Every structure is written in C-alpha cells, then in structure tokens.
Amino acid sequence: MTAHTLTRSAGSGRTTWALRRGRASLRVERRSVLVCGVLVLVVAALGVLTLATGSIQLTPAQVLSALFDPDAEPRTRLVVVTWRLPRLLFAVVCGAALAVSGALFQSLTKNPLGSPDVIGFASGSYAGASVVMLMLGTANYLAVGTGSLIGGAATALLVYLLAYRGGVRPFRLIIVGIAVGAFLSSITSMLLLAVSPHQAMLVATWGAGSLSGLGFEQLRVTALVFAALLICSVGVVRPLVHLEMGDDTALALGVNAQRARLTATVVGVALTALVTAAVGPIAFIALAAPQIAQRLTRSSTTLRIAPAALTGAAVLVAADFIAQRVDLPVGVVTVCVGGAYLAWLLARQYRGGSR
Template identity: 80%
Template sequence: MTATTTAPHRPGGRVDFGRTVWVWRTGPLALRVDRRSVLVCAVLAAVTAVFGVLTLGSGSLPLTPAQVLSALFDPDADHRARLVVVNWRLPRLLFALVCGAALAISGAIFQSLTRNPLGSPDVIGFASGSYAGASVVMLLLGTADYLAVASGSLTGGAVTALLVYLLAYRGGLAPFRLIIVGIAVGAFLSSLTSMMLLSVSPQQAMLAATWGAGSLSGLGFAQLGPAAAVFAALLVCSGAVVRPLVHLEMGDDTAAALGVDAQRTRLLATVAGVALTALVTAAVGPIAFVALAAPQIAQRLTRSCTTLRIVPAALTGATLLVAADFVALRVDVPVGVVTVSVGGVYLAWLLARQYAGRRR
C-alpha cells in the first residue's frame, strides 16, 4: 500500500489530489480511496450499529444491549429473546438499512443529475408516482397483497418517470426543467391520490393512509429476500452511471469530449434512481426526506465536491433511517412521520441557506 498526501510537490511523479488518499496496488490493478471518506464511513457504520442494537431492544418486550447481542450471536441464549430479536425485529432493522441506503443513492443520483440540492425523488414527484400506483392497487383493485402493492408502486414510479421525462424533454433534458415538471406532476398525482382516498370507504382509506405514512412494521424475511436482491442489482446499475454523471457535472461539452453520451446517461440515471425509490415505496411506503438530506449530509461530512459518493451517501441514509426508526418505536408512530417531521425542518433550513447565498 502506498499513500499520496496533500504536499504541493510530489516527487517520483505522484499525483497530488489535494487531500490524503490511500492507494492499493496489486499487479496491474490499483484502488484509490480518500482517507477522510473511509474514516467517515467507519464512524457512520459504528453509529448505525449502535442505533441498530438499541432498535432491536425496543418494543413491547424491552431488552438491554447485552441481551440483544447475546440473542444475535449466542445460540444458547434465552429462546424468547432470540425469537423476538432474530425472527421479529431483525427483518425490520435490515429493511431500514436497505431502504435508507436505496433512498440515499437515489437522492444522490437526482441531485447530481439536476445539479441542485432540492433535486431529490420525493421533491420532483417520483415518490408521489409510486404512492399513486400503490393506492390504485389498494383502493381501486381492492387488494393489499404485498406483491400486488409492490407491482403497483413500481409501475406508478416508472410511468411517472416516463411522463416527467417526456414533458421535460425539449431537444435535451435541462435539469431545471426536470425539477419544475417533476414538481407539477407530483402535485397532480398527490391530488389524484387524495381524490381516491375520499371516494372509497373509511376502512379502505384508513388502510391506504396508514401505508402511505411509511412504516417498517409487519415485514419479515419473506419480503426482505426479494427486496435485497433487487437492491443489489440496482446498486450495480447505479455504480455504472456514477462516473458519467460526475463528468456531466462539468458540463455537457466537457462530458462529450470525454466520450459521455449526455442524454443516454441522463436516461439511465433516471431509470436507476426511480427504480430505487419505487423499491422502497413498494416495500415500506413513501419515506420522505431521506433522499433529500442524506447525500447533502454525506457531502459535508466527506468534504467532497460532489454528492455522488455512493458508499458514504448510502451509509448516511441507512444511519438516518435506522435512527428515525428507533425514535418511531419510542414514540409509537410510523417511521415516515419521524422523517417528515425532521426533514421538514431540514428543508426549511436548506431553502433559507440557498436564499441567503443568492442574496450575497
């Protein structure tokens, strides 16, 4: 292993990246990682683990951290504790990790795509499309089957993305136009969902509204397996568009000079981001503001010039959702209520900061 540092002159032809990086070389292969990003990821993983243990110990049967760890790793631990921790609570925690990471990656993609910190899927309407698709299945088709609701959510997200793309495309896909059209389409779909809720029985409306609050309750390993497999596939697809998107942040002309097809990259990035959002909405309902906040927090923690640091963003999203779920368990509300409450404050701060920056 060799390391390059921030020295102004690097003997031996080494490149000065402006910050300390670690480089691993094995034959013709080399891996370069930023030291600060590694340390941030390690701290985030530790914080997530702490909140995870606290979450596994929360509920109608409170358990101490020692009891939780014993139930997880000791086969001879108390049978009741192992049943509660491993069979009932662990799937919820794993869902929080997967969904938080998926939302953060989706937010990072759209914020890079639009070059705007407000360009997250829940702001530009794609989450509303997934919610509308799931609502059609529950309210109009009259079924709450997990696979049916998931299919409706995925279909709604895909159709919304296609509609926004077609309406925003004018000889190219301008980031600002994508945000404006997405907000308009999202508002229309939210109104459509509200109209459906008012046109059905109170029992059906309550079922859809409860699901629409975003909750990790009632999920088990049967639902976790397919969701994790889809997330792994989408993670690979998202990784493939990271480098072209970073090039696009420097402008279309620069990206074209580097061999990047701007419109094709934007289309693939949109598909990947929408699929990640729809995956989460299909599994647990709409979870707002994680996609908005996580990439920005990760960027500030790593001091990166781009939100497209996939691993730090994913770990930040997982940490935020696991922490929010811990709070939700303590106050007995759906996790989506917690993320909306905290995220609304964050959004107001972000808008105020953007406005103050423009006035300067």
C-alpha cells in the first residue's frame, strides 16, 4: 500500500484504519483486527495442544520441533506432520467454512437462528450424500460432494418455494426450513433401515461427523474449493449489508436484491456441502460462530467474514481437542455444546419478543 491513514468513524467512536492505493481503498476497524489477531493465537495454541494429544502423547515443545525443525526426530515428525496435522487443518478449514455459511444465512434471514443447521440446508446436504453412499455404493469424495451439493441446493430451492408468499419473511423461512429438515432427516433414517447393517453402520458413523482418517490428498481439494467460495462470499458482503437495511434502500444503492440473495444462498449451500462431503455433518458451528464473532467485534452485523471464519475455526479445533480427549466423534461434541447454546438463544429470542 502506498498510503496509510488512521481515522475515526463519524459518530460511532470506532477507530478504523484506511488503506489506500490509487483509487482502491480498504477500511478495517481496529477492534476487528485485534479480535482476529487474538483468534489466530487461540487457534495456534489449541492446534499445538491438539497435535500433542493422542495415543502417543507429546509435549508442546516436541510438536513445535516437529513442525519447524527439519532435523527433529523422524518418529515425532511422522506422528505430528503426517498423521495429525491434516486433521487439524481440516478442523480449521471446515470450522471457517461453516462459520462463513452461517454468517451469510443469518444475514439473509436477519435472524440469529438462520443457519444451515436450523433451516434444513445441512439436512439436505446430508441426505444427498447419504443417497450417493447407499444407492451408488461409493464413498468417493467427488461423488459424495456432488450428492451433498445437489441435496443442499434442492433443499434450499424447496424451502424458498414453500416459504414464498409475495416475498420471503425470515421467520417463515426458518419455520419452513425446520419442517423440511425434519422431513429429510426422517427420509435418511428410512434409507438406513432399508439397507444392510454394514451399509447403515458406515453411513451412520460418517453421519456422526468425524475428522479421523483424513490426509493431505483430501485436504488439498477441500482447501482449494474453500478458497474459491471464500472469495465469492467476500464479493456478496456489501450487497447483503445493504439488504439488511431493506430492499428499497438496497435498490436505491444499486443492489439487485434477487441476484444477491441467490448468490449468497448458492455460496452458503456450497460451503455447507463442502464440509458435509469431507467430514460429515458438523452441527451448530454455523449457528454459534457468527454470533460469537459479532459479540467479540461489537458489530451490528454478522457479516464480518474474517472474524466469523476464525471464530468457527477456533470453535471446531477446540471441539476436536475435546473429542480426542473423550474418544468421541467431533460432531457429537458440537451437538452437545451447540444444543445448550441453541436453547439459550431461543430463550433469549423469546424474552426479547423476537418473532
């Protein structure tokens, strides 16, 4: 950057940094930068603890040596870099992807309950992936990913069609989504009962959500797709922020409301499908992470992509650390913690009179 100025936003008391080069400019709030910095440190610290956890216990010093010292003990490098590091990186990528997806849908619905977990899109991705594994008899990543994406997209279309009555109201969208999600969960259960116990156990184990057994080969594909979707999500932030102020205001600012909603929905569903295809359904990260990030940054919107993504990464890495300590799939841990969070959020919404 050729120029750097420090300004204070008018009337809000928020210190912002404005970076300008030619006609391009970037404004970031100081608090958001500080929160992102702290979250990076939290993810790094949790990552070291996670890499030290397992059947072969290591110290943080051994983990750091294996990561950064080429002359470290080969056995330790094998355990840390080859066996455990892909799982940690998957937790970071998947947590960030789910958080960004949740931020997009919560902005679209203007409701903290508007996450893909609650409005049925995650159930659609799970159902689509289950159909591929059960009917086609394959667990190929590309095939499962395609089924997951088709299932999520079809569910999103169905929910929008059923909720549309001269427009889509956020509360109606959430209620319809909950109903469609419950229906799809029932269909998936029926499919599991109709196949052999071996097939059912395979899908049920995958459906618990696990980061085990993943390597760098799968990580490369997941990371590349996530990077592309992250760029797309950044591109729809400004239109969605304008839409939060109302369609008329957004239209006056030159925003095509229907195109922005469609793009955000496609990107959000694709992010959810990406995670579902890689590790199975991981519940409640998309619901909780954007809300936590919003409170940390004291922002008026959940559409702070970087803080939300880092919060999601931190939450999923922490959940995976706990899962390894208690020997459970990470999806079970997120359900236990997220269920309590959802109950608190519903109680808070009810006390606040939000409908």
